[in-house]
Amino acid sequence: MAGPGTFSDEPLTPSGRLFLQPQTNVVIHCIVRGKNPFDIDSVKSAVKSSLMVQHPRFCSLLVRDKNGFEHWRRTQLDIDQHVIVINNRLDKSGNFLDESQGFSRVEEEEDDDEAAVNQYVADLSVSSPLSTDKPLWELHILMAHKCTVFRIHHALGDGISLLSMLMASCRRADDADALPRLAPEKTPEFKGGKGRDWFWLFIVIWGFLKMVWFTLMFVTEFGIRSLFVSDRKTVIIGGDGVELWPRKLATARFLLEDMKAVKKAIPKTTINDVLFGVVSSGLSRYLDHRTPNALQEGLRMTGVAMVNLRAQPGLQDLSKLVMGNSEARLGNKFGVILLPVYYHKGGNNPLEYLKRAKTMIDRKKHSLEAYFSYRIGDLVMSMLGPKYASLLNYRLLCNTTFTISNLIGPLEEITIAGNPVSSIKVNTSSLPQAITMHMLSYAGRAEMQILVAKDIIPDPEFLAKCFEDALLEMKEAAIGTYKA
Template identity: 45%
Template sequence: MSKGEIYDGEDLNSPLGRLYLCPETEQIMNCSMFLEHPIDVQAFKTAFSNSVMIKDPRFCSLLVRNPSGGDHWKRVDVNIDEHFILHYPSTKTETGSLDNEAAVNAYLSDIAVSTPLRKDKPLWEVHVLVELKCVVLRVHHSVGDGVSLMSMLSSCFGNKIISDIDVMKKHKKKIHENKKWKIKGLWGLIKSIWFTIVFGLRFLGRVLGVKNNVSVVSGGDGVELWPRKLMTAKFMIQDFKSIKVAIPSVTVNDVLLGVISHGLSKYVGAKSHKALQQSPQVTAILVVNLRGVSCLQEKTCTDSTIANSSNGLSIWRNKTGLMLLPLYCCNGLHPLDHVKTMKKTMDKKKNSYEAQISHVFLKLMTTYFGPKAASWCCHKVLCNTDLLISNIMGPSEEIAIANNPVVSIRVNISGQPQAITLHMVSYAGKADMQVMVAKDIISDPEFLVNCFQDSLVEMKTPPKKF
């Protein structure tokens, strides 16, 4: 019986799901949602109980081990009270009082290290920070990825409803467009093959131990257990789009990477103990969605869609790949130069199949050599890179839980060996980037966040026409 088939009427765990259950690569997504009004806990329990989330097989199943040693999901009845956990975190510290946002970030920092989910119930929880008007949805990465999570929230609490047929048409159209720009004749095919080989070998090199020289932002094996600090960089999507005036063909993701590159250059330049004789290279892991659509921003799923999660849309579960992204910490360059450099790099990356190969590689390693071997490879890549970056498109319009509007949505994940992890989520015209750092390495995360925010401001005032 092959992986992914039915075991006694129960779903076997997927290869990537098994990978995320290994201790070295176990990850939990923490999705914090700030509410406009005080939280009615009972109303929230009712809203979650009546949502399509509870009908999804992974949200109402226990993960159990087969007699042969494999994992599979076993359906159970969900007791909503077991999944709602009330907290009353203090806003008082030795140095004074914290506002709601800082208090929530402090709480998320605390649970980011060695705070697993219980295995005797489905792998998700809702932490209600009552006095801070915030709920934190904790979901194990074996259940799904960030795109799945955003789509689930839209399905449960969004307002727009479109048919599954319309979604499928959009999905197929997007895939067709992607194929058109990926292969442009024979020369385009040759470049695609060449870039795929080069980037694939570089990815393999990271598995085998290739790493950059140590810098002020370097992490490594064991750093995932170090104390964390979380800060939030706030942007407006329209500010990202305004950069198109200077660089017409740029994307929001290109601008974000330019902001990160320039902001990191400013931080490294300020924190290095000696003048930079050469531009140090920092390598980031960029998490890429492989579905062909950035995110489903409307309420796209019916009960029947949830019940049959193997449909061709691939909305749920884990379908992401990894890209290695070199960042050169060059002081003296205008931020727009960083954006142009990132755009050139990303154009080459998009013309390759690096992300797809990394996805298939980890699936095959898990299938044929077991999750421990795949986990070892994945952990090596993470340890031999300096940053982790993800950019997720959240709901385009405001959602509400139990008629309580959600003001902002933010996501971060636990268990990363990098000293810095950056997770941006766009929501209703805003974009919040969670900057999680190992505070023993990044001693001044407030300055790092300011570097990122200032970079976008500087981009909007170019000294000359580009």
């Protein structure tokens, strides 16, 4: 460890302190599956030379001073402490198999292989917090499954900044010298014209009035939902203490081409609109299966969604990110919005779910709900401290049904430590909700990790299929509208 005075301690950001509280102690998991077994030496070499370990937070211990305030303190990084190699194969329950049980049959079953990794990560999400005796990240290499699991504490950064940091260690499969592309470049459009200034002035004023109205409405709802009002009880809702319950993890798979085909059915629809329509339809399907004819039509289930507040959401100039002078600096800069979905019995037009989702999300886009949620959290942290900020955040999660996020991943296939990557998935450690969903796109596909409390939702694989079937049904309906 560096001696006293070698480095000055850096205080944690308000968001960093929030994510270290017992009730909101969140770890981000990124599952990277290779097409070939990973070479340990190559992985360690890639980590040692990466921009990630050059960033002070990845080389710092969490310490507390005599007043209980948290600080980052630089230390000498020992890669061997952070790279954990698992040589044994796992079964579908996440238990280690003996060589005498024979691996050849299991290796041929891709679904069993993924189920084993999912259960390993699900167990980590409840029972294995990161040790404060070393910087708050780990890399688990599951040799028999050709898979690595990055575990990074949320206090180090949010999904956008950490994904950018990870991608800095990767290269495109079709160009070994090129960094991955995370989002297509867009050329800003200029609207307006001579003689039409009055029209654009009207649009600006009308947009401002809508922004004020929707912001007041949604921020008020956000406060009430955080303090008093809870979703009605259903078979999929969690609550106080559920974050400690055992977990299961399943994966829903989508093709981006299918999602794009659906969004063409309704003008100005986005992939996020489609995703939320799929979630709304899928949850209704699942509830029909679990509690047929037992729920009231239009029953509300509230989701908590993360919104990136950075000006540039794509892969940034990573040297600037590491030095801390980029707008996309490493850390947590996201707001929260509430996204309600409503139960509807089967037989509805699948595109109705999309229309409702788009209408609701469009209203959210016209508001400053995400920005205000971020500022309110900072204000509570500054005035009342992390204990009360954590309590407010915890109550919001207890009063809602699920958490959801969507990240844009690499557009093309990539390599890490020279190994071509077949899939990338993300999730977080458990929350008091019974369902958390995190989707990440990669090379034309999108995979959504569904982490559930298994005593509440014992069949997450069926829930994943409900989402997959919902998208396919929407696609068929969308194609029907084209032909009509």
